[in-house]
Each structure stands twice: as C-alpha cells, then as structure tokens.
C-alpha cells in the first residue's frame with residue numbers, strides 16, 4: 049500500500065490525511081467526499097517553483113486550473129506565488145472570484161469566443177495563448193476596439209506526441225490545437241503578429257501530452273522549436289522572450305507509474321533550453337511551464353460508502369459504491385487506473401479480489417477492476433487515491449446525482465471549500481413548460 053503526502057494510518061486503523069481522520073470527515077460531511085491534502089499541493093508547487101529559483105532561471109509556473117478549479121484552490125495557487133492557466137470564461141471567472149492577480153493569468157483554448165476574449169482584455173489578463181488564425185484576427189479586432197496592446201504567446205504543435213512512455217514524431221501533426229511548426233503556419237502566424245500594432249508577441253507555447261514520466265519529450269520539443277527559432281532569428285530578426293513548454297508531468301496513480309520529482313523535470317528542461325540557446329547564439333528565454341495533474345492529482349482522495357454487492361460465481365464479485373462516473377469519469381472515459389483501500393480498516397490484509405462499480409446506469413461505470421481488499425461489508429468506507437486532478441473538475445450530474453463536496457485538510461484542520469449539491473440544485477436551472485402552448 050502506497051500512502052501519498054501526509055496520509056497515514058492512525059491508531060484506530062483509519063486512514064488519516066492532513067492530521068484528520070477520514071472516517072470522522074465522512075461522518076461529518078457525508079459520502080462521497082473529495083478530500084485534498086493541502087500540504088502536498090504546496091509541496092508540489094514549491095518543488096517546481098524552487099528549482100527554477102535555485103537554478104537562477106526566470107520562469108513562471110502556471111497551474112493549469114482545468115485539473116481542479118475552485119476559489120479555494122486558486123487561493124492556494126496565489127499563496128504559493130504561481131501563475132494560472134485558464135481555458136474558458138468560467139475558469140477565468142473563478143480566478144477573478146478568488147482575487148487572483150490578472151497579470152499572472154494565461155488564457156488558453158482552441159475556440160475562445162469574442163465574449164471570452166473581451167472578458168480577458170477587460171480584466172487585463174497577463175497573456176493570451178493564441179491558438180489559430182481565426183483567433184489571431186478576432187483578438188486584433190478586439191484589441192483595437194479596446195485600444196490595448198495585448199501580450200500573446202503562439203501555441204505551436206512541434207510534431208511530437210507523448211504517449212506516456214514513448215514519443216511519436218509525426219511529420220504531419222494531427223491535432224486540433226495550435227499552429228503547425230513544420231508546414232509554415234506557425235511562421236505565418238508569427239509574421240502577422242509581428243506586423244500587428246496591437247499584439248506584443250512574447251514567445252512560443254507547446255504542450256506535448258499528459259502523464260509523461262521522463263524528460264525525453266520535453267527535450268525533443270525544445271530542440272524542434274529552437275531549430276525554427278533560429279530560422280526566425282536569422283530571417284525575421286525575431287527572438288522570443290518566453291518559451292512555454294506546457295504541462296503533462298506524470299503522477300503515481302498505481303505501482304506501474306514511476307514519475308520523476310518536479311525538480312528533475314524542471315532541471316532537465318532548463319539544461320536543454322540552455323544548450324539550445326547557446327548552440328544557436330540566442331538569449332536564454334524565460335521558461336514557463338503549466339503543471340495541472342502533478343500539482344493536485346495525488347493530493348486528492350475520494351471517500352465512498354460501500355453498498356450493494358453482487359457475486360458472479362467463478363467470474364467476479366462486484367462491490368457498488370455511492371458514487372461513480374458522476375464524480376470520477378476518468379475510468380469510463382479512458383480506462384484510468386486507481387488504487388484504493390478500506391479507509392476504516394486500512395491495515396487488514398486483502399482476502400479477496402473485487403471490482404468496484406459505480407451507481408450510475410451505465411455498464412461502463414466501473415471505478416476499479418480487480419482490486420484486492422479485505423472482505424468488505426456494506427457501510428465500510430472505500431478510499432480511492434489520486435483523484436485530485438480531473439475528478440471534481442470533470443464531475444457531472446448524470447442520473448441527477450448531486451456532486452460531492454470538497455474538503456481541504458491541513459495540519460489537523462478541515463475546511464469545506466465546495467458544498468455538496470442538493471436535489472434542489474438538480475432542478476435549479478429547470479423551467480416549467482409554458483402551459484399556454486398547445487402541442
């Protein structure tokens with residue numbers, strides 16, 4: 049059994065996180081319940097940021113808030129001095145509701161609307177990561193009417209795809225995001241941006257994938273980008289101030305995952321960018337990165353109550369929990385794997401192998417297949433580890449199941465930071481039929 053962050057087993061045999069007994073938290077706040085180990089979030093944030101500081105490299109570590117965006121989370125990001133990446137009006141609104149400094153916000157997205165871009169300019173966000181020609185035109189139009197000069201990065205696709213353990217170099221990049229680096233689109237976008245009186249092009253952005261366990265992909269991406277940057281330096285006299293290499297740093301969901309510590313990802317990226325800058329006789333750019341999952345993933349644990357069970361003799365035993373794909377869609381969406389224990393009997397030895405079913409009306413609503421557990425009864429509590437990223441943020445109301453609350457724990461104290469949805473919330477936006485209309 050692998051325990052993350054401040055998680056430990058207390059004298060009652062209960063899982064404890066941040067000095068709080070998870071059984072007591074479940075009794076107080078109900079289940080399902082997302083619990084976040086705030087100390088671990090801070091540790092991860094510092095792991096990235098301090099490595100840049102120690103190595104004396106100008107940088108911004110921007111938390112990719114899509115992983116988990118709530119006001120309290122954004123407040124932690126601000127306390128830790130990170131920047132913030134948002135991809136929609138809703139994420140930007142959340143950041144503003146948390147009083148996050150707008151100049152440290154980077155606005156992403158492959159189809160930002162006019163309203164979203166206007167919102168970004170109204171709030172004076174630090175930088176817009178421009179994704180395509182449509183946006184380039186739209187943004188100039190809006191910037192002119194706002195009489196503002198807007199800082200931008202151009203998102204490029206360098207022709208590298210990270211498939212977790214290996215990297216595919218694709219000649220023809222097939223992605224909905226960004227300007228292609230190889231076929232001239234990125235250069236075209238750069239020329240338009242350089243000629244524009246209302247755009248200030250800070251540099252280049254790329255993001256090669258997620259759950260990446262080594263540094264090869266980042267190094268390949270940096271090399272490909274620098275080859276192009278050298279062309280642009282010699283032909284267009286353009287040198288970037290910023291190189292943003294995105295997020296995607298892996299975390300340990302199960303024993304099969306072997307991520308590097310944040311400091312290792314950062315130091316290797318810095319090393320390569322320095323090599324490339326020196327080789328091409330260019331200024332060392334500021335390095336920006338965008339960790340999402342690696343800041344919050346292993347900080348989150350979901351506590352469920354076990355209910356019904358079903359034995360299929362000689363085949364398998366199903367244990368059903370009081371949540372499922374409505375609070376964690378990742379297993380159904382892309383076969384994500386998780387580890388789990390009985391939160392109230394952590395030290396007991398596994399006696400059987402069970403499969404954990406959600407309560408939604410979908411056969412695919414299975415949370416974990418083939419999990420070794422002690423013999424569990426209804427009302428035992430299951431703790432599923434590493435649910436902090438893309439769990440709550442992708443949660444939904446399928447079957448009109450209210451979304452669970454979120455509790456932050458730190459140094460023996462707990463704070464409810466998102467309340468549990470109620471049945472009233474399920475119909476809050478519904479409007480009755482107009483009785484006058486006859487069908």
Ligand SMILES: Cc1ncc(COP(=O)(O)O)c(C=O)c1O
Nearest residue numbers: 112255258295296338339340341
């Ligand atoms: C542009 C960009 N940056 C950062 C991230 C964060 O990735 P991760 O959570 O894997 O670190 C993503 C994820 O989709 C992304 O698209």
